[in-house]
Amino acid sequence: MMRWLHRxxxxxxxxxxxxxxxxxxxxxxxxxxxxxxxxxxxTPALFKExxxxxxxxxxxxxxxxxxxxxxxxxxxxxxxxxxxTFDDAFESIYTTALPLLKQRGYPFTVxxxxxAVDHHHRHYMxxxxxxxxxxxxxxxxxxxxxxxxxxxxxxGETAAHWKKRVVRSxxxxxxxxxxxxxxxxxxxxxxxxxxxxxxxxxxxxxxWLAYGQQSGPVGPGSDPQAIPRFxxxxxxGQIGPLRNKLLSLAFPIEASLLPDPVIQRNPPSLQLPLPxxxxxxxxxxxxxxxxxxxxTFNASTNTVEITPSSAFSGRRFRYNCTYPAGDNRFFWxxxxxxxxxxxxx
Numbered sequence: 001m002m003r004w005l006h007r008x009x010x011x012x013x014x015x016x017x018x019x020x021x022x023x024x025x026x027x028x029x030x031x032x033x034x035x036x037x038x039x040x041x042x043t044p045a046l047f048k049e050x051x052x053x054x055x056x057x058x059x060x061x062x063x064x065x066x067x068x069x070x071x072x073x074x075x076x077x078x079x080x081x082x083x084x085t086f087d088d089a090f091e092s093i094y095t096t097a098l099p100l101l102k103q104r105g106y107p108f109t110v111x112x113x114x115x116a117v118d119h120h121h122r123h124y125m126x127x128x129x130x131x132x133x134x135x136x137x138x139x140x141x142x143x144x145x146x147x148x149x150x151x152x153x154x155x156g157e158t159a160a161h162w163k164k165r166v167v168r169s170x171x172x173x174x175x176x177x178x179x180x181x182x183x184x185x186x187x188x189x190x191x192x193x194x195x196x197x198x199x200x201x202x203x204x205x206x207x208w209l210a211y212g213q214q215s216g217p218v219g220p221g222s223d224p225q226a227i228p229r230f231x232x233x234x235x236x237g238q239i240g241p242l243r244n245k246l247l248s249l250a251f252p253i254e255a256s257l258l259p260d261p262v263i264q265r266n267p268p269s270l271q272l273p274l275p276x277x278x279x280x281x282x283x284x285x286x287x288x289x290x291x292x293x294x295x296t297f298n299a300s301t302n303t304v305e306i307t308p309s310s311a312f313s314g315r316r317f318r319y320n321c322t323y324p325a326g327d328n329r330f331f332w333x334x335x336x337x338x339x340x341x342x343x344x345x
Contacts, residue, residue, distance in 0.1 A: 024071035074220035107138035111189035142187035146173035219250025251333035288317035315342035
């Protein structure tokens with residue numbers, strides 16, 4: 001799916017030169033192992049290569065919360081910077097990732113779904129390991145619900161039932177972190193990266209920052225309750241494409257203009273306003289397992305519309321759009337979509 005980035009590289013310098021600035025790139029991991037599900041695993045060898053690339057590019061690795069708040073306020077300097085996150089509290093984070101990250105002095109965040117730890121699920125850390133991790137300098141613990149449930153409404157579910165189960169899932173997970181670790185974290189990651197506008201409102205009421213699994217960097221237009229991260233598992237974290245992600249820039253659009261991820265029709269349409277100096281034919285959008293998507297420009301409103309010709313299969317898919325920013329860098333936007341009619345994981 002990343003081959004299109006290499007086709008765009010020759011256009012970088014000639015199309016658009018923007019003022020020097022940087023946005024926050026957040027990498028998302030699950031397992032750092034070779035004997036775990038391929039879709040959520042990064043091999044230790046690839047993980048080392050990724051860390052080597054970050055060091056080679058001289059990109060600072062920074063604490064997640066502080067960096068997120070700076071990026072949302074537009075307080076970026078002229079250098080890229082990156083934060084590292086892990087979902088689910090898998091044991092390989094403790095046994096394999098931790099020594100490599102400590103060696104380099106890189107901070108990182110782990111989002112914990114607490115029931116799996118309580119029930120001693122296979123591949124998960126114990127509370128003893130999490131307590132040791134929590135006391136390690138540079139490590140932050142965040143919430144990931146108690147039961148790793150799908151949080152968007154289910155077909156036929158009443159609003160009252162949805163709210164009750166979601167509140168329990170989110171708040172009981174945070175309560176368990178307080179009980180076992182003394183954590184007062186306000187960092188939260190959506191299970192499966194699934195959220196909708198109503199869920200975002202609940203997160204906002206709690207004063208939490210919430211992280212998804214749609215790709216893209218974080219900038220002043222990003223939504224504090226739908227913060228993008230780049231998945232860095234084997235299939236998405238190969239070194240060539242990863243360089244483009246680490247140097248990417250946030251798409252200059254206010255998150256409030258983006259649609260609710262839960263689809264009303266399949267395929268959904270995405271409308272984006274273009275900055276005045278942008279050229280519509282330089283915007284490239286791609287769909288999950290689909291390749292290039294048609295981009296239609298409306299000159300009277302200076303907007304583009306992305307509407308695929310046929311429906312998508314599966315519960316989750318994305319539209320990824322890039323625009324060249326000069327110096328072989330790209331503005332990057334990922335719009336996640338969720339089809340709740342499809343079976344939960």
